[in-house]
Amino acid sequence: MxxxxxxxxxxxxDKADKYARLIQPTRVHGSLYTDPEVFAEELERxxxxxxxxxxxxxxxxxxxxxxxxxxxxxxxxxxxxxxxxVHLLLNRCxxxxxxxxxxxxxxxxxxxxxxxxxxxxxxxxLLGYPYNKGYGGKGKLALGLGRLPRVASYQGFVxxxxxxxxxxxxxxxxxxxxELDRLARLSPEGEVELTAGWLKHRTRANWKLLAENETxxxxxxxxxxSIFSVTGSPIGALYSDNSTAVTRDLGGGHSENDLRPEFRRxxxxxxxxxxxxxxxxxxxxxxRELHGPAAEEILVEGSPHVMIFPNLFIAEIQLFxxxxxxxxxxxxxxxxxxxxxxxxxxxRMVSQCVGSAGPAGMLLADDTEMYERxxxxxxxxxxxxxxxxxxxxxxxxxxxxxxxxxxxDETGMRGxxxxxxxxxxx
Amino acid sequence: MNGNExxxxxxxxxxxxxxxxxxxPRLRLEDRRTGxxxxxxxxxxxxxxxxxxxxxxxxxxxxxxxxxxxxGS
Ligand code: FES
Ligand SMILES: [Fe+2]
Numbered sequence: 001m002x003x004x005x006x007x008x009x010x011x012x013x014d015k016a017d018k019y020a021r022l023i024q025p026t027r028v029h030g031s032l033y034t035d036p037e038v039f040a041e042e043l044e045r046x047x048x049x050x051x052x053x054x055x056x057x058x059x060x061x062x063x064x065x066x067x068x069x070x071x072x073x074x075x076x077x078x079x080x081x082x083x084x085x086v087h088l089l090l091n092r093c094x095x096x097x098x099x100x101x102x103x104x105x106x107x108x109x110x111x112x113x114x115x116x117x118x119x120x121x122x123x124x125x126l127l128g129y130p131y132n133k134g135y136g137g138k139g140k141l142a143l144g145l146g147r148l149p150r151v152a153s154y155q156g157f158v159x160x161x162x163x164x165x166x167x168x169x170x171x172x173x174x175x176x177x178x179e180l181d182r183l184a185r186l187s188p189e190g191e192v193e194l195t196a197g198w199l200k201h202r203t204r205a206n207w208k209l210l211a212e213n214e215t216x217x218x219x220x221x222x223x224x225x226s227i228f229s230v231t232g233s234p235i236g237a238l239y240s241d242n243s244t245a246v247t248r249d250l251g252g253g254h255s256e257n258d259l260r261p262e263f264r265r266x267x268x269x270x271x272x273x274x275x276x277x278x279x280x281x282x283x284x285x286x287x288r289e290l291h292g293p294a295a296e297e298i299l300v301e302g303s304p305h306v307m308i309f310p311n312l313f314i315a316e317i318q319l320f321x322x323x324x325x326x327x328x329x330x331x332x333x334x335x336x337x338x339x340x341x342x343x344x345x346x347x348r349m350v351s352q353c354v355g356s357a358g359p360a361g362m363l364l365a366d367d368t369e370m371y372e373r374x375x376x377x378x379x380x381x382x383x384x385x386x387x388x389x390x391x392x393x394x395x396x397x398x399x400x401x402x403x404x405x406x407x408x409d410e411t412g413m414r415g416x417x418x419x420x421x422x423x424x425x426x
Numbered sequence: 427m428n429g430n431e432x433x434x435x436x437x438x439x440x441x442x443x444x445x446x447x448x449x450x451p452r453l454r455l456e457d458r459r460t461g462x463x464x465x466x467x468x469x470x471x472x473x474x475x476x477x478x479x480x481x482x483x484x485x486x487x488x489x490x491x492x493x494x495x496x497x498g499s
Contacts, residue, residue, distance in 0.1 A: 082479060101436065102436050103435070103436040106435045106436060107435065108435045108436075108437055110437075110483075110486050111437065112437045112438075112488070117488045117493060118488075119486055119487065119488055121483060127483055127486050127487050128486065128487025128488050128489050128490065129487075129488060129489065130488040130489055130492075130493030131489060131493055131494065131495050132487075132489035132494075133495045138487065138489060138490075
């Protein structure tokens with residue numbers, strides 16, 4: 001990890017004051033999106049401390065499999081060793097710091113650095129180095145690849161933390177874990193697979209604009225009007241004033257657009273998927289066989305629309321990972337969700353994902369246009385603040401104690417910022 | 427000779443085939459980066475299958491055989 005000077009008590013209070021000033025209950029300061037110093041502090045206090053989503057176990061199915069991943073600007077290699085254990089390694093040679101792996105993915109039980117040939121096992125252990133007399137012989141160096149001190153997974157979703165202690169992954173996920181369960185149970189085999197390949201979109205915007213937007217139900221009618229009208233999609237109506245859908249602050253910075261009330265109102269299996277059951281007969285039959293009468297609820301309620309702090313966004317049929325690179329730059333990684341044992345759905349999810357997030361896709365491009373304009377807007381000097389008060393006076397607490405607003409309210413953003421502030425002041 | 431497939435990664439590339447020109451079949455391995463060739467017979471392959479992982483890791487130490495100060499070539 002980066003060496004930092006110990007902070008004096010004085011500096012700490014300054015920092016707490018700073019974020020208390022910049023983050024208020026119904027507005028946040030524009031500089032939070034543009035200030036490089038804020039970004040540097042976010043790396044230390046959020047990205048290099050809390051649990052961050054890295055990859056999915058299905059991406060390294062076999063022993064020896066590896067994929068290149070990242071946590072912010074950090075280049076991470078996710079591997080599976082011979083015993084089946086998943087590791088998150090930093091892609092940095094212990095000799096002179098060269099990148100060890102170059103390919104986006106592959107199968108190799110060991111990695112050889114291209115610079116001077118130091119060789120590592122895929123759990124990070126140093127296996128050896130050429131011409132070892134220069135080091136006094138074999139096994140003389142207590143070195144290895146950097147490793148994330150904590151790795152844990154939930155429903156196959158692998159998270160890493162650069163902090164050796166702190167809340168567990170289960171504590172970090174809190175209520176958001178239930179959304180991953182809801183996604184996994186849509187598979188007749190109870191497993192999500194992220195095997196459809198990845199699209200990457202470099203975006204000139206601060207990562208928080210994306211995280212906030214993922215559960216912003218206020219924008220779809222405007223930003224996505226064209227795709228809704230072209231496809232005759234009923235999605236637009238889910239995000240209107242008449243919608244019974246809710247925006248929920250799940251705590252821990254996580255939030256969701258819970259569309260289930262709308263889908264229950266119609267009670268039609270697969271409506272959430274924009275189709276009818278006769279179009280996916282094998283899937284529906286398999287789910288009914290597996291779950292009996294309970295299948296109806298699953299088939300009606302469908303998939304979650306949830307933003308898991310700080311970087312994992314599940315949007316029903318596709319998934320996005322947000323990778324921040326600088327105050328004004330990030331990469332959006334997108335893939336179609338695949339459900340094990342559901343080929344009828346999987347094919348459609350791939351084509352829907354390409355249609356929305358592919359190079360000629362119509363959904364992500366619209367959002368990204370807003371992100372980049374927004375980034376330029378928040379850099380202007382006046383009026384300084386970004387307003388997040390929408391629906392604050394009509395917020396309620398649901399039966400489980402979560403704050404909820406209507407489908408178009410900014411409840412999720414307020415939850416995001418209150419968690420963000422806690423982390424930044426810590 | 428039977429087939430000629432490449433087992434390759436970003437770290438190494440080896441062409442693999444079964445050589446039938448001898449009195450019995452042998453696996454022919456060619457390191458594509460140097461052209462060096464090795465044949466392995468059935469008994470040698472069986473020994474590899476039974477090699478404990480630790481053994482194999484030791485062979486992967488670059489100084490174990492190939493890159494040594496005292497190596498012949
Ligand atoms: S930097 Fe990797 S072997 Fe020298
Ligand atoms: Fe959008």
